[in-house]
Amino acid sequence: MAMAARPWYKDLSGQHWRAFWxxxxxxxxxxxxxxxxxxxxxxxxxxxxxxxxxxxxxxxxxxxxxxxxxxxxxxxxxxxxxxxxxxxxxxxxxxxxxxxxxxxxxxxxxxxxxxxxxxxxxxxxxxxxxxxxxxxxxxxxxxxxxxxxxxxxxxxxxxxxxxxxxxxxxxxxxxxxxxxxxxxxxxxxxxxxxxTEWQQTSTEKAGGISFFKLFSPRILPVFIAITLFIFAAFLYSWPVQSLLPTYLKSIGYDATGVSQVMFAANFGTLLGCIFAGFLGDRVGTRRAYIYSLLISLVLILPFFIIGKANIWLLGLLIFVLLFVSQGIAGLHPKFMSMYFAPEVRGSGVGVAYNLGSLGGAIAPIWGAFFANLMGLGTALAVLMFFWTFVVVALVVFDVPGRLLQRTAGIRSYEVQNTTPEGTVEPSQV
CATH class of the missing domain: 1.20.1250.20 (MFS general substrate transporter like domains)
Known part of the structure; x- marks a missing residue:
């Protein structure tokens, strides 16, 4: 009879949890x-x-x-x-x-x-x-x-x-x-x-400021790919995050109704982040993105079609939609860190994420612009669908990994996982 799998939390010490909290x-x-x-x-x-x-x-x-x-x-x-x-x-x-x-x-x-x-x-x-x-x-x-x-x-x-x-x-x-x-x-x-891994490699690192190393021929292509990934992720998520209250008001909801739907949206995102962690460790980081975002593509149109017909159904749809589409953003740090070596990971993740986040500044402007052409609900649906598809494509084809393979000879800096029992198995990145 096979032994029961060891619970994941058994592998975490008090020090792990203190660092986390x-x-x-x-x-x-x-x-x-x-x-x-x-x-x-x-x-x-x-x-x-x-x-x-x-x-x-x-x-x-x-x-x-x-x-x-x-x-x-x-x-x-x-x-x-x-x-x-x-x-x-x-x-x-x-x-x-x-x-x-x-x-x-x-x-x-x-x-x-x-x-x-x-x-x-x-x-x-x-x-x-x-x-x-x-x-x-x-x-x-x-x-x-x-x-x-x-x-x-x-x-x-x-x-x-x-x-x-x-x-x-x-x-x-x-x-x-x-x-x-x-x-x-x-x-x-x-x-x-x-x-941390940083401490383990700190004595081996060459001098210099890691930010400037991002522009080396070995790292720059991967850095650009990760930045584009985050940019696209902000462009599918921020039109809804920034303009959803405006959309709800435009279809006739009062302040109370807007508050109720927004609570469902925010709570869905919160739980989605937690669930994404379990899903990522179960099926692999990239597969978690693909499964979650493909489900979200199916839910976008129904949410914007239903309008004011039923606030409970609208709240349920936005809860599930943001659970899968926004919640998966909980894996962004893990996804980005896989493609940067420890000695440049701090600046790589920090700069790529925050340059990509400029998509969050552009998204509301695009949403408002397209709303003048096709209506706010349609504009939000189109932007969310298109940029979600772009993110899925970047992950499916593993664009950062392929570029890393070309420049560094590996697909990820986390090519192996050590199981709790001490054996080594391929990582489902």
């Missing part, structure tokens, strides 16, 4: 700080006498510096360690958010939002690599999915506390709360070791 809380607070401004934008516009278009540029400000944050903090991660880079990223976004509460005009607030972008970009790559490189290889998809769920939790927390805080204390207090993550860094510095 420290990074997860950092991600949750990152999500809290980043989306905060979207809730108080009208308050800011009123106080500083801004029109809505000008006020909206305060959201885009953090995107402007994300690539730089990925380059600087990512290079720190490759040079002096993931833990130190993670702490630096948290300090930057927490300080930037705190300073937003003291803004005296539009330009001061814009400048402080640039600091937020620097920090959150660097924290994304450093935290994800710290956990991924600390956990055993056969559960790293779970680590990735679980970790990204923290961002969604932070976003939900803002939604819950925003009405009370602004009604009783004003919008600035929400930004003052943003300094709280600094407390977490005190724990990190004292209690978390640098027991």
């Amino acid at each position: 420290a990074a997860w809380i950092g991600y949750a607070l990152d999500g809290f700080d980043f989306v905060l401004i979207t809730y108080v934008l009208t308050n800011i516009a009123d106080e500083f006498h801004l029109d809505l278009v000008t006020a909206s540029t305060l959201i885009s400000a953090s995107f402007i510096t994300r690539w730089l944050g990925g380059a600087v903090v990512g290079s720190i991660a490759d040079r002096i360690g993931r833990k130190n880079a993670m702490i630096a990223g948290i300090w930057l976004y927490a300080l930037g958010t705190f300073l937003c509460g003291f803004a005296w005009n539009y330009w001061s607030l814009f400048a402080f939002r640039l600091i937020v972008g620097l920090g959150m970009a660097g924290e994304y790559s450093a935290s994800s690599l710290y956990v991924l490189e600390s956990w055993p290889k056969h559960v790293r998809n779970k680590a990735s999915g679980f970790l990204i769920s923290g961002y969604n939790v932070g976003s939900l927390v803002v939604a819950f506390i925003y009405p009370f805080i602004t009604a009783h204390f004003g919008w600035r207090v929400l930004f003052y709360i943003g300094i709280v993550p600094v407390i977490l860094t005190l724990y990190m510095r004292k209690n978390l070791p640098e027991h």
